[in-house]
């Protein structure tokens with residue numbers, strides 16, 4: 001049987017945190033041996049928010065190294081930088097011609113990121129989902145493992161694929177989102193009502209994958225808790241639910257068992273143990289990350305782009321022909 005095709009990506013904008021890891025990258029690692037995979041560093045998406053050029057450059061390589069250190073295996077997966085395959089931009093334009101203003105205006109991420117900006121909202125932020133749809137559709141992707149926050153973008157991608165197929169003939173595979181139940185949404189340590197985000201400037205908000213043990217202990221020690229003293233998950237306990245979820249995902253111990261284990265104990269003991277669990281879980285990742293050689297990683301990315309381009313070029317050719325573009 002033909003292997004399913006998987007595509008996903010992370011933006012090189014800021015530090016990667018455990019939300020990116022638990023919500024996305026860790027799940028890619030588990031999938032990769034059974035599927036054909038494309039894992040992309042989506043640098044062009046990062047440009048929708050103003051980036052410092054040096055930072056963007058450094059972060060692009062950091063994200064690729066994060067993929068590798070987390071266990072993405074270049075034997076199973078094509079790792080590449082989005083801008084190295086120009087077909088992404090080309091298809092984004094062609095898809096934009098099929099996309100409605102109304103559809104893009106309804107995107108929650110656009111509404112969030114453009115709030116309080118008046119008239120000065122970048123056009124790129126608005127058309128962002130058409131580039132994301134292009135990323136996915138170029139590779140005949142079946143499955144897109146992402147965090148819950150990307151579900152709406154996936155629905156738009158599906159709509160655009162169907163719209164194109166109806167107008168110009170069967171061309172695109174209509175992809176399915178693959179969203180985990182737990183870990184789909186890791187919340188901020190300082191505010192459990194907001195998703196953990198790398199664009200958040202307060203360092204106490206997120207746990208970076210590269211945080212040293214001391215920083216992890218400090219951040220977890222200071223994490224917001226709920227009123228009361230019980231260590232229990234539930235709708236009335238957003239902070240504890242989030243911490244229990246992180247504990248569960250990093251230790252494999254079920255939330256029910258954790259609640260049992262910490263019954264009658266205070267927050268201090270729970271947080272102390274949680275910090276150690278996170279430190280131990282991240283230790284092998286951090287060791288692998290430190291051992292990676294930048295030049296070797298770049299060579300891998302270039303080879304990945306060559307492989308991706310071969311597929312993308314073929315798709316674009318077909319799309320253009322069907323649309324009546326002289327090729």
Ligand code: AMP
Nearest residue numbers: 011019020023024146147184185186196
């Ligand atoms: P981004 O940081 O927006 O490029 O996101 C990269 C990937 O991480 C996407 O699949 C997101 O859905 C996922 N992700 C980002 N933040 C979180 C979070 N707080 N919890 C779970 N997944 C997340």
Ligand code: TRP
Nearest residue numbers: 007008009010011042045132135
């Ligand atoms: N928009 C995604 C995010 O912010 C990143 C992304 C870009 C992506 N293109 C993609 C994810 C294609 C999956 C598939 O997280």
